[in-house]
Amino acid sequence: MSDIKRLLDAEVLKRDCDGEICLERLDPIIVAHRHNDEAVSLVCALFAYGNVKQIVKFLDSLDFSLLHSSDNEIKRALKKHYYRFQKSEDVIALFIALKRLKEQTSLEDVFKSGYSRENSVIDGINELIKTLNSLYPHSSKGYDFLLSRVTMKTKGTGALKRWMMYLRWMVRDDNIDMGLWSGVDTKDLIIPLDTHTFNVSRRLGLLTRKRYDLEAAVELTCKLKEFDAEDPLKYDFALYRIGQEKLF
Known part of the structure; x- marks a missing residue:
């Protein structure tokens, strides 16, 4: 494992620079960086599935000033916006709920009201999902996929990748992540497991679980804590890029 740690430490240093997030190596966080706002960042994270060029194209089409507008203005401005599983009414619902x-x-405060009970990021995410659903009740296949479901278990549960990625953006602070929140410990974060990270981690021997779920994300996070107990997710972006660029 010492060789794997050296490999990953080198990749972390290589990636942690201003030029890593750029038009040539796209990532949805490029849009979030432009606004440096927790609500805009959540929109960017929740829509971060599918082809990265299409994700960024869709995010660039959104007018984020609408997060300060009336319900009617939001409905009027977004009536023709849709992305894959999400119809215009789903995009509208998210904007109104966030507004x-x-x-x-x-x-941040809603998340910490759940997280602070037991330092559980899952509890914090659940609190955010419940709050957004209560502020603008809306349900559809696309919207339920977008927000995800409240869960109290890890086995067999979706990896909550987009939510975990959002937390990484908000909590960690380096040249990749924005560190907009305080009071959430980096050691409590869970890796935002995507297919690239999942496959690379299995090939490197960091992950034994064969099922792509939240339990696998927890297992991988625990393994990465052997490399850095206080900040295991510093390896996340490096693992993702290794898989995306087919370096291993």
Whole structure:
């Protein structure tokens, strides 16, 4: 495992630079960086599935100033916006829910109200999902996929990849992640497991679980804590790029 750690440490140093997130090596965080805002970042993270060029194209089509507009203005402006499984009414629902939340509190405070009970990021995510659903009740196949379901278990449960990625963006602070939140410990984060990270981690012997789920994400996070107990997710972006660029 010492060879694997040296490989990953080198990749972390290589990737942690201003030029890593660029038009030539796209990532949805490129849009989030432009706005440096927790609500805009959540929109970017939740829509981060599928082809990265299409993700960024869709995100670039959105007017994020609508997060400060009236319900009617949001509905009018977004009536023709859709992305894969999400129809216009799903995009509208997310914007209205986020706008209403911003009027009352912050995503950070809602998350920490759940997280702080037992330092559980899953509890924090559940609190955010419940709050957004309560502020603008809306349900469809596309919207339920977008927000994900509240879960109290890890085995057999979806990896919550987009939510875990959002937390990485908000909590960690380097040239990749934005560190907009405080009071959440990096050691409590769970890796945002995607297919690239899953496959590379299995090939490197970091992950034994064959099923792509939240339990696999927890297992991989625990393994990465052997390399850095306080900040295991510093390896996440490097693992993702290794898989994306087919380096291993």
